[in-house]
Amino acid sequence: MLNENHAFILDFPDLKLDIVQLNHDDEKFKADMQKYHQLDYDIRQLEISGSPIDDDSMHNLKVERMELKDSLHKQLTRHHALKIV
Numbered sequence: 181m182l183n184e185n186h187a188f189i190l191d192f193p194d195l196k197l198d199i200v201q202l203n204h205d206d207e208k209f210k211a212d213m214q215k216y217h218q219l220d221y222d223i224r225q226l227e228i229s230g231s232p233i234d235d236d237s238m239h240n241l242k243v244e245r246m247e248l249k250d251s252l253h254k255q256l257t258r259h260h261a262l263k264i265v
Contacts, residue, residue, distance in 0.1 A: 188213065
């Protein structure tokens, strides 16, 4: 879907407390989260303006966002599992 908000916390509401804690305590997670949100914002702005870049470039941005989201999710689930143990 075009211009869909992929805000990380909206996609993983069950991990909201972990997101907040890691964003506060873990500099790598915080930096990755900021990069993810900026990338998501940039993609949405491009979609709103009719995607004024070529398809390959847009695809590459979306792949980068997806890979970053996967990395963030792995960090989150690892953190969540350690809390439980």
